[in-house]
Amino acid sequence: MKISVGPEAPAKRAITVRFVPKDARGKITPPVTEAEFSGKANALFYARNERVLCVGLGQRAKIDAATFRSAAGAATIFLKKIDEHHLALHLDDWPQFAGPAVEGALLADYRFERFKTRKTAGLAGLSVQVLAGDVAAAKRAVRRSEAIATATNVVREVGNLPGNLLYPGTLAQQAEKLGRTYGFKVRVFDEKALRAGKFGGLLAVGQGSVRPPRMIVLEHRGGAKTDAPVAMVGKAITFDTGGISIKPAANMEEMIFDKCGGIAVLGAMAAMAALGVKRNVVGVIASAENMPGGNAYRPGDIVTTYDGKHIEIVNTDAEGRVVLADAIAYARQDLNAAAIVDLATLTGACGVALGEYAAGFWSNDDKLRQRVLDAAATAGECIWHMPMFEDYERQIRSDVALIKNSGGRLGGACTAAAFLKTFAEDTPWAHLDIAYTGHREKDRADMARGATGFGIRTLVELVENWK
Numbered sequence: 001m002k003i004s005v006g007p008e009a010p011a012k013r014a015i016t017v018r019f020v021p022k023d024a025r026g027k028i029t030p031p032v033t034e035a036e037f038s039g040k041a042n043a044l045f046y047a048r049n050e051r052v053l054c055v056g057l058g059q060r061a062k063i064d065a066a067t068f069r070s071a072a073g074a075a076t077i078f079l080k081k082i083d084e085h086h087l088a089l090h091l092d093d094w095p096q097f098a099g100p101a102v103e104g105a106l107l108a109d110y111r112f113e114r115f116k117t118r119k120t121a122g123l124a125g126l127s128v129q130v131l132a133g134d135v136a137a138a139k140r141a142v143r144r145s146e147a148i149a150t151a152t153n154v155v156r157e158v159g160n161l162p163g164n165l166l167y168p169g170t171l172a173q174q175a176e177k178l179g180r181t182y183g184f185k186v187r188v189f190d191e192k193a194l195r196a197g198k199f200g201g202l203l204a205v206g207q208g209s210v211r212p213p214r215m216i217v218l219e220h221r222g223g224a225k226t227d228a229p230v231a232m233v234g235k236a237i238t239f240d241t242g243g244i245s246i247k248p249a250a251n252m253e254e255m256i257f258d259k260c261g262g263i264a265v266l267g268a269m270a271a272m273a274a275l276g277v278k279r280n281v282v283g284v285i286a287s288a289e290n291m292p293g294g295n296a297y298r299p300g301d302i303v304t305t306y307d308g309k310h311i312e313i314v315n316t317d318a319e320g321r322v323v324l325a326d327a328i329a330y331a332r333q334d335l336n337a338a339a340i341v342d343l344a345t346l347t348g349a350c351g352v353a354l355g356e357y358a359a360g361f362w363s364n365d366d367k368l369r370q371r372v373l374d375a376a377a378t379a380g381e382c383i384w385h386m387p388m389f390e391d392y393e394r395q396i397r398s399d400v401a402l403i404k405n406s407g408g409r410l411g412g413a414c415t416a417a418a419f420l421k422t423f424a425e426d427t428p429w430a431h432l433d434i435a436y437t438g439h440r441e442k443d444r445a446d447m448a449r450g451a452t453g454f455g456i457r458t459l460v461e462l463v464e465n466w467k
Contacts, residue, residue, distance in 0.1 A: 003102060003146060004127040005139045010088030014125060016052045017075045018090045019068065019101075021060040028054060041067060042074040042445050046082075053079060065100040066380035072101040073108035073446030076123065080109070086125035095134035099141030100380065102128060104446060106149035111448040112160040147274040148460055152453035154178070155267035159439070159451030163239030163256050168206070168214040168287040171236060171259070175216045175266055175285070182273040189215040200304040201311070201326040205319045206288035208243055208296025215327065216262075218269045218283035222276065229280040230463050231337035232269070233327045235320045235344035236262025236287035243290045243316030244298050258320070260438030260451055261343035262287060268459035279463050282335050286323035290316070302401050306330055307423065310401035318406040320346050321419045328423040339368050339428040341462070342420060343455045344435075349412030351436035358382040359437045359454065362417035365428035371462060372430045379457035383432060392418040432458075 010016055020028065022039035037045035043056030055071045057063050072089060079087060089101050105126060113119045130138045158166065158174050166174075172188040179186035191212035194203055199215060206213030216236075219229075236259040241247060247255070262285040269283045297303070301313040303322065307329035311322060324342055331337045350360040361376075361383040363369035369385065376383045392414045395407035403422055407415035417431050437454040440447065 001123060001126060003142055005098070005130065005142050006135055007130065007132045010127055010129060011086065011125065014086040014088040014127065015079055015084050016088045016090050017072070018052060018054050019057055019071055019094055020054045021057045021063060023060055042071055044074065044078055046078070064380070065097060068094065068097040069100040069104035069107075069380055070446040072104035076105045076108035077446065080120060080123075085121055085123055087123065088127045088129055090129050091138070092129060092131050095130040095138050098128050098130060098138040099145035102126070102142045103145040103149045106146065107152065108446055108448075110153040110156055112157065112450045114157070144275060148271045148457060151182075151267050151271035151274060152456050154270065155263045155456075156451040156453050158266070159257065159260055159263040159453075161256070163289070166256075166259070167211040167238045167289055168236075169211060171238060171262070171285070171287050172214045172216050175218065178266065178270050179218065182270045184269055184273040185219040187217040187219070189217070197306065198304070199306045199326045201306070201322040202286055202288055204297040204301065204303045204313070205237075205243075205290055205323050208293035209289040209291040210293070211289050213288035213323070215330070216285040216287060218266065218285070220269060220273050220277065220281050222272075222278045223280040227280050228336050228338035229282045230466055231331035231335055231340045232265045232281065232283045232459055233324060233331055233340060233342040234262035234265035234283065234285045235259070235324055235342070235346065236285050237320060237323070238287060238289050240290045240317070240319065241292055243292050243296050243319060245315045245317040246292055247317060254439070254441065257439040257451060258345050259287070260345050260434060260454070263451060264343045264434070264438070264453060264455035264459065267453055267456040271456060271460050272463060275460070275464075277460070277464055279466050281463050282331070282337070284327045284331050286327040288319070288323055290319045305423065307333060309403070309423065312398040312401040312404040314404045315406040318416070320344050321416055322405055324420055325423045328420060328429070332424060332427045337427060339365070339430070340424055341372065341430045341432070341459065343432045345438050346433045347413045347416050347435055349409070349416075350433040353413060354384055354436070356436040356440070358384045360384060360386045360413050360417075360433040361430065362386050362388055362414070362421070363428075363430040364388065364421055364424060365430075368428040368430050372458070375462035375465070376458045379461045381454060381458045383458070386414060386417065388414070388417060388421065
């Protein structure tokens with residue numbers, strides 16, 4: 001589907017989508033009552049005869065890119081439900097939001113239906129109407145947003161695949177396929193390479209499964225050869241039973257989404273390659289299946305990581321940090337990363353603290369901390385800076401090793417971050433716990449249930465503006 005941008009009136013078959021702040025509700029013609037259209041964010045009023053859909057933006061002072069992304073998504077989902085698949089986004093008064101609006105429409109157009117007998121028809125046409133003087137800037141913004149949204153939807157499909165189809169080996173194949181499509185390099189460490197390299201964390205978590213672990217390294221070289229890369233590290237547990245410390249049966253099917261950190265890294269790499277970002281960036285995805293097999297790792301085991309540190313295992317369901325330990329150490333030692341940003345569906349404790357609306361965020365470096373916060377704010381992804389008190393480090397000290405892989409329930413998200421910090425050492429490092437933002441259990445007004453691709457926009461924004 002080609003997205004057109006220009007001052008031309010929309011095609012006759014297209015529904016015009018108008019974006020209306022709450023204080024402009026009275027200007028709609030013919031007039032509507034507040035009960036019909038409140039003007040609140042994502043409120044909808046469809047004038048069928050005029051083939052116009054009005055979408056509320058809420059209070060004018062609070063309108064931003066995220067408002068338009070969500071509003072366009074809500075419009076897309078509504079119109080598809082009434083079998084309208086050609087949209088014209090009317091943005092004469094809002095040209096600065098052309099990119100987010102297109103992104104919202106494209107993200108809302110995706111729904112995981114691979115195994116459904118009847119599938120929902122997707123968008124057939126999308127146009128953006130702006131004034132002639134705004135066309136050039138709007139086109140640039142739309143092309144960028146289209147690249148990011150397209151890459152996001154590609155990896156959302158991967159993220160939604162069940163554990164019997166998507167496991168470390170097939171995830172590596174998906175990465176190789178995307179590397180060929182988008183033009184970035186892919187190197188896969190299979191179980192033999194992991195053993196030879198002494199990646200003890202990945203091997204320990206994966207040893208209970210008949211499907212061995214993989215470490216997947218993605219590389220985009222857009223900067224000078226001498227520039228140290230920014231490293232993005234993602235947790236990709238393709239299915240997490242909890243291992244010997246097995247999870248309750250209720251809702252365990254949601255554990256197919258324990259790979260969403262790795263999926264975000266894969267999507268960000270695809271988007272940056274598509275955009276031709278002029279920076280060196282490397283993605284490292286640590287992938288395993290955490291199963292309670294006869295060879296599974298146990299509470300009480302001592303695991304030696306890639307950089308020679310020793311971990312006491314006290315809970316096999318705290319496996320994500322164990323595989324990330326190897327990946328972060330690899331990024332630090334072998335890649336000589338300028339900075340490391342990891343994303344992981346790491347702790348239920350983060351959801352208890354922040355709900356499903358924001359990702360927890362930790363960093364050991366003030367400059368990187370501000371860079372990530374700024375990138376997330378621009379990208380419209382909600383993250384919240386969390387503390388890194390030394391008390392959390394003391395909480396995970398082990399009597400028999402350097403560190404233990406769980407400090408218990410209290411402060412669980414913060415002790416998990418303290419664990420990861422150990423393996424970054426002095427390298428600038430940031431951690432995003434996306435346990436409750438990486439996927440949604442139910443449909444939202446502006447996005448279907450399942451994998452969300454959270455973190456991709458923030459990573460792209462961060463690397464694009466890296467100096």
